[in-house]
Amino acid sequence: MSLEPEQLDWNKGDGLLPVIVQDASTRRVLMLGYMNREALEATLASGRVTFYSRSKQRLWTKGESSGHVLEVRAIEADCDNDTLLVQAVPHGPTCHLQRASCFAEAPGSFLAELDALVARRERERPAGSYTTRLFEEGVRRIAQKVGEEGVETALAAVAQDEAALLGESADLLYHLLVLLRSRGLGLADVEALLAARHSA
Incomplete structure (x- = not known):
């Protein structure tokens, strides 16, 4: 600073x-x-x-x-x-009403919130969490899930309706965030690379 x-x-x-x-x-x-x-x-x-x-x-x-x-x-x-x-x-809710923001409807990136949640799951490994199970199965299994979800997303795009495409896309994005985190990376790293490419 x-x-x-x-x-x-x-x-x-x-x-x-x-x-x-x-x-x-x-x-x-x-x-x-x-x-x-x-x-x-x-x-x-x-x-x-x-x-x-x-x-x-x-x-x-x-x-x-x-x-x-x-x-x-x-x-x-x-x-x-x-x-x-x-x-x-x-570090915790900002608002005294225990909300994330003092402005109740302040917009933010849910994808970034999900990325932060995935990072916490990777650190804390709470029992019973699907994300924990993925991390414990290892990067190969997570990569396999990304591949499966990618194929399902592509198939939904050509053979199913918009709701199916959105559902498969959400699954793909979630598993991709887990895969990135399993390699010590996150959404911000992808955003930084995209920004660098855009400005090049």
Whole structure:
């Protein structure tokens, strides 16, 4: 994070900047808060989002009581240098109502959420989970499932209706995420490669 506090326009908001926090994986907007210079410096130093609480009149690190911290991945200023966008990894629900976002209908990528769930299954291996069973059967079995689902998706495209095609496509995408994770990769790696190809 190369953001320098001196670059920002602190005067416009009487020393406070509005801060939009976005999930680094799903791109869902999580919350809005405010930072003064000290809060930004604390955020940069700790790697956890710290705000200035206007009601408490003090610095406030998100999750300091709940444990649901926001781990910073990137911070950038807008074109006027008077608003910040923070991309973060939420550790638990961001909202005090136990929702992922303070905005109940904030859109995000479900595919990225599924990828994160697959990653947790790979780490935790909960008993009774189909995903756990796939990981325990190994990469060859997972690859076989991807092949089967790919054939079924192709057949649905030429011989079945849209509902069947969508169902097989969903199965294929899920098994592909498991296969990627079994090799230490994820959806973000595929997205990065696609973006590199697009810009080339």
